[in-house]
Amino acid sequence: MHTDLVAALDIGGTKIAGALVDGHGSILVxxxxxxxxxxxxxTVMRAVEEVLGDLMASPLWGRVTALGIGSAGPVDAxxxxxxxxxxxxxxxxxxVERARAVVGGLPVRLIGDGVAIAAAEHWQGAARGHDNALCMVVSTGVGGGLILGGHLHPGPTGNAGHIGHISVDLEGDPCPCGSRGCVERIASGPNIARRALADGWRPGPDGDTSAAAVAAAVRAGDPVALASFERAARALAAGIAATATLVEIDIAVIGGGVGKAGDVLFSPLRKALADYATLSFVRRLTVVPALTGTDAGLVGAAAAVLKARMDATAGV
Structure with missing residues (x-):
């Protein structure tokens, strides 16, 4: 069995990535x-078919036993x-139906991209060895996935752990999802930049208005940029603390572009978490950066297939 491979797709609004992944999480193709x-x-599906076609052209394709797909959401598994x-x-x-037709009827498992990140971080990254974890992506949007009782917990439709749409500000801005004051509306990269600009932050001569530019301004001592990051950190802390209170996670892992801001995000986040995670059973909660990087979606899509197979074998 150890020679079996899993095909993986990571589907987002910018790129469709595919890979053949072995049982150790190594990407071979x-x-x-x-x-x-x-x-x-x-037309979008044709791009997916081309990616799968490239994978199927590999001499290793004969060892592939299943396809895992992590997709931007909402998904409905x-x-x-x-x-x-x-x-x-x-x-x-x-x-799933269209992809299964392309790969000749192999088993296909679909999960949301946040759940895929959680699967990757639990298998290969910062949540390894933790039975109860929240893994988050903080970039253009804010997504997440849960590990509970040592197992991936995607929920019935594959969206469990979608922390970006927990409301943390009852009087907050309307969110495109239809709710108000969502974590994503405050803490995503574009919203960090939007808030900083609205409060008077001005980008440098290059005109860069990304969250990375706001983070650079924080490092240069800009108080308006700092205030926007601190507000984002408070929103994330409130969402993480709510999740920990609900399901008793002991670690939150943060990846994505905004997660790469380092101490600019993590220092105010850890400080805010102490204000929100106050009950005895959530005080030990730690927050750490993700380790799996840009391949997390692919590794996680493969992990979801492999873990489901292991659980089935073990009778879980």
Whole structure:
């Protein structure tokens, strides 16, 4: 069995990545296409088919036993459909059925991209050895996934742990999701930059208005940039503390572009967490940066397949 491989897809609004992954989490073959996000659904699917075609052309394809897909959401694993916010041509799109047809009927498992990150971090990264963890992506959006009782907990539709849409400000800004004061509306990269600009932060001569530019301004001592990051950190802390209070996680792992801001994010986040995570059973909660990097989506999609197979074998 150790010679078996898993095919993995990581589908986002910018790129569709594919890989053949072995039982140790090593990527043996890669393929990638840009996501034609503004085109119709079948055009997007053609890019997925091209990525799978590249993988199937590998001499290693004969060892592939299943396909794992981590997709931008919302996803619905119970119906095998996806409706990524940033890919308007896919609404209730039958991705699992279409992908299964391409790969000759192999088993296909679909999970949300936040759940994929959690699977990767628990298998290979910062949540390794932790039975109860929240793993988050903080970038253009804010997503997440849960490890509970030592197992990936995707929930019935594959979206459990979607911390970005916990409301942490009852009077907060309306969120595109329809709610108000969501973690994502405060702590995502574009919203950190939006808040800083609204409060008077001005970008440098290069005109860069990304969260990374705001983080650089924090390091240079800009108080407005600092205030925006501190507000984002408080929103994340409130969401993480709420999650820990609900399901007793002992570690929160943060990846994504904003997570790369380092101490600019983690210092105010740890300070804020002490204010929100106050009950005895959540005080030991730690917050750490993710370790799996840009391959997390692919490794996690493969991990979800491999872990499900191990659980089935063990009768879990």
């Amino acid at each position: 890669r393929a990638q296409r840009a996501t034609p996000a503004r085109k119709d659904g079948d 119970s119906t095998g459909t996806v409706s990524p916010v940033n890919v308007p041509g896919w609404r209730g799109y039958p991705l």
